[in-house]
Amino acid sequence: MTAAEVTHFRTFGFVRLRGVQDDVVPATGDAFEDVLGRFPLVGRQGGAGVTRIAERSDVLQEALLADDRCPRLARRLLGTDVVYAGGDGVRYDGAVDWHRGSEHRALRLVAIVQHLEPLDGRTGALRIIPGTHRRGGSWDTFSADLENPLRCLGMEPAQVPAFTIESQPGDLVAFDPRAYHASFGGSAGRRRITTTYASVPESDAARRELGEHLLGDRPGL
Template identity: 75%
Template sequence: MHLRDVQNDVAPAVTDAFEEVFESLCPAGRAGGAGVTRIAERSAVLQEALLAEDRCPRLARRLLGTDVVYVGGDGVRHDGAVDWHRDGGHRALRLLEIVQFLEPLSSRTGALRIIPGTHRRGGSWDRFTPEMANPLRFLGMESAEVPAFAIESSPGDLVAFDPHSYRASFGGSAGRRQITTTYASVPESDEARQELSDYLLAGRSGLRDSGHLPGS
């Protein structure tokens, strides 16, 4: 779901707060992309702009149709393309990722691309990893040629999607910035509770190189 202009009132403050967090955590002159985990919790401005009840949590509840728990998020600087990837092989855990991009992005300048339907689990897409890892070899096309929907966005927009979807970004300039917040449905089965526990315990350091980071 693409929600246009819903963050216009806080977009400048979000950008300033993003820069303040990165300035404090990233060494000066750091080369390449980088990500800061749980960035929304590192700034009072970002907490209010992203985690307040009338912002992303309300959206997550409406889209998932259940009570939700906040399970983290990242601030990311991207340099270059982000190739096709999806998050995890969960069978019971339901997740929603909400992204705010801090630059205007078009299909030619790094907009998020998603392949519709690939969020479905337990089907053919779960066995499609080799093809998406090397489309040229298995599909006869470059990664940027894989059919997908490009979500062209502005800094005041929010983009919400199931992070089990295959997604990528091509053609963007260095230093593209984004902030993600991720929510999970409150688990109702033992399998979902275990998958949520595993998700929360996965290695998530405070600062890391960007690659296939959430929202990218």
């Protein structure tokens, strides 16, 4: 990963890395199907899945945690030592509207996503509004507009200006869960695996928020 890619993440709230997991794509897909076939699914808007999928399969634990690719990426992006903070595997069957995945003020997180199908703007690729990961300021009040963009902004949710992160199996997309993100136009059955890392907490507030995050860990985008 280049210094420019790290800067891209810190400036815009996301970065796409091509082909990082190319060597484990078939095994990852098979393991995903095995886990979702063996564990009860928890549903959310547009899909259903299981939490902590990387811990429920020897194949996924090796590919996502043990070989250090994802943890090393998280350390580089956050600039600190990190702790594993969960994740999920989800099969989507529809749109996921605009939202933030975290409202933490002190805790710093990075979600590392890999999609198991090729995705673009017409087939459900992740969309992010760049810069909305920044803490404080007007973005913190933007959620009211995104709850009903047709009424508040005069546009459909899929028309909200955003960056669409096209990806292929084997690519990784790392993003700050505080950034507003969504997915539109996707077909049923598209699959996604996420592992999440947090900076090692250095304050009481960050430690408290990490505990809240771990207790609330559930499938979602």
